[in-house]
Amino acid sequence: MSTQHAEAASYDVRAIQDKWRAVWDELRPFDADGSDPSRERRYALTMFPYPSGDLHMGHGEVFALHDVLARYWRLKGYDVLNPIGWDSFGLPAENAAIKRNENPATFTYDNIETQAESIRRYGVSFDWTRRLHTSDPEYYRWTQWLFLKMFERGLAYRKASYANWCPNDQTVLANEQVVQGVCERCGAVVTKRELTQWYFKITDYAQRLLDDMEQLEGAWPERVLTMQRNWIGRSEGAWVDFAVAGRDEPIRVFTTRPDTLYGATFMVVAPDAKLAAELVSDEQRGDFDAYLERTKQATEIERQSTERPKTGVFLGVHATNPLTGESMPVWAADYVLADYGSGAVMAVPAHDQRDLDFARTYDLPVRRVVDVPGEENPEETGVATSGDGAYVNSPALEGIADKVEGIASIIEKLSADGVGEGTINFRLRDWLLSRQRYWGCPIPIVHCPDCGEVAVPDDQLPVELPYLTGADLAPKGTSPLAAATDWVRTTCPSCGGDASRDTDTMDTFVDSSWYFLRYCSPGYTGGAFDPAEVKHWMPVDMYVGGVEHAILHLLYSRFFTKALHDMGLVSFVEPFTALMNQGQVINQGKAMSKSLGNGIDLGQQIEEFGVDSVRLTLVFAGPPEDDIDWADVSPAGASKFLQRAWRISHEVASEPGVDAASGDVALRRVTHKTVAECEHLYDSKRFNVVVARVMELVNATRKAIDSGAGAADPAVREASEVTAMLLSTVAPYVAEEMWAELGHAPSVSQQAWPTVDPALLVDDTVTCVVQVKGKVRGKLEVPPSISDEELEALALAEPNVARHLEGAEIRKVIIRAPKLVNIVV
């Protein structure tokens, strides 16, 4: 037999890729059906790509992992929706267009065609009939429609505020797009600009975004839920009003420690909050203006640094402590943030480190009101205390030594006096959605001198982008659309007078906040989506994508879904019932980068090893969420295995349709156990282990052919057919080829999941481990039905066990028939 192997048969990787691709195009086995409402459905979704150049390794991994599940679900008989599209608005296309003196559509749609071709070659089982691009007017018409729905309900509004500004991209950014003070996209240091911008009122949904995470617990990665919780930043406390002499409005502050109110010795207001400018006295105005100017110059990085010494300026006014009636100086300092809480705080230097640092810098009084056991007086040590302890200098809290109780008690007192109330504050800010760039969805609003902000009527949507090219797109700090004067000039839909269009475009995250709904009915013209189709397909059963969207896209999509729910447009409140974050593909311990020269090109790997081998390599490397170091894996090994698997199908010597029941029982047991176990493994997303089980099946089949039942045994055919089916989820081309070798008509991906014979899951004999004092001293081959008594007798008779029992007294025998006996001496 070894002579045969010396010229081992093999399949032509490239030929079968071309062959089966054509067959799939003809058969369309991956289009979602939807015609039978009683058939159970599954929605598999992968984060749609941005059309930058060709696919890279990261795409290769997401598509491979997500397709395993889609294909498994199809084998299980579900009607599977597995759509693909492009997130095709965005800056890279615009920057390329400026450089090449083109319109961004050229770059965008060229890249989309390149990627589409690569994805087809990659054999992903997408339903291409539902393909969409967010930059198509037929798509963004509905993005505008949804914006207007938000506008109608007051969820989209315009306000003047200090916004994050990226000096490189020349546009404002949402908070979510500023990471540690730099632009999430380009890395430029972000500054602040006062601008009037559009916002979505995501803060209205803060509590629900938090509460509904309960539904996602266990189905979303814990770290993503944690990130969202951190980002939303719920904080319980109270607001407290401090009266100011000569002013009607009090200074309102948010505090989580109202119980330390007796320790408040001064107030601090954010310099860039309106309140500061209102409060400042004439004598202090010069100093304040200078300080405010310095604050504005500071970058987000500088502003957020905790290392920086505290600075501030006295505002020349005093506020009154509502509990003690004491007069407290009011300062402005940039350690207080304008857009959190009310932009003002009561400073309790003894029990807040920041306040203490400030107090020591400007020689302000420190008064301890909580005596924390084992901790020194903060005034002397310079270390603020925040723990529980007996309240001191706090008449209203006498006898209380518990923080929770103290807080409740003070809130009650403040409420009774009408100067405070318990409240909840969030870190989450409203979503700034305007962008001063061209290649995005125009905001469908007309500004009328008489009527104000007027929605563009439905029948006039979409508001299409004017065709601009090259230098006309160059960032100037204002939207390029403003330069298209003919486009801007329009009439007011309300009064018919002269008016102008809004010249900003939307953040591209708006486009992607609802695309999963559009997939359900991509051609629908009666609205953004057909409610009946959405009801049928949504919510998404598995969403696969990178963790970098943990708080951007995923939070926004959750918000959109809830808003649409409240509008009565969808029946569910969470769009993605399960989420999987694939790891990164790295090389030699480091992220791939041009500067390191360690990049691995997906296309090149496919050229060398073929699609199936690359996909198998990515799936087999480890758990889906773990990073893959390309230096640790072996696409050549994957190739070898696939050839081995195929060769078996080539050697099978029985006819299709032969009854497996007469086949070799030992091999049949392996086959049926593999099917049963893989089902469980797929369901728990352990695809790497699925591959390992299929490898074991192939090994067992090889052995049966070479030194057992032989290639003509029906069990060998059964094993090979199961191998082809399981393999079709990971390596679709070779699986089809095997299926054809086995004499079947395509497509293997449309076959029904094999039926497991429960009788074959039980072995004739099982290995029983015999332990003495918990250590393995012998093994027995016993029938699975063996009784405890029989097993104990056999165990005690085992020679090596008997040797270890010599001279010892048996105290207890634990029997877990038929697998284990533990003898305690």
Place this chain on the structure above:
RNA sequence: GCCGGGUUGGCGGAAUGGUAGACGCGGUGGUCUCAAACACCACUGUCCGAAAGGAUGUGCGGGUUCGAGUCCCGCACCCGGCACCA
């Protein structure tokens, strides 16, 4: 600082509280070959031993249990998130 996740051979990784290291990579030896490649077979945690067998072993220290990689307590280190958020 707060929150979340992790730590298993040379490497990637398997293990409903019951044989730790499945499967693969790499390595060693062999079959085939004039030779090589391909393929196939065997071995491969560490230490002692010719073998039988024994000792030891899942980041560290304790605990629960007949039995712990798995459960509980404490600690170290690594990765990720948030952080002048009052």
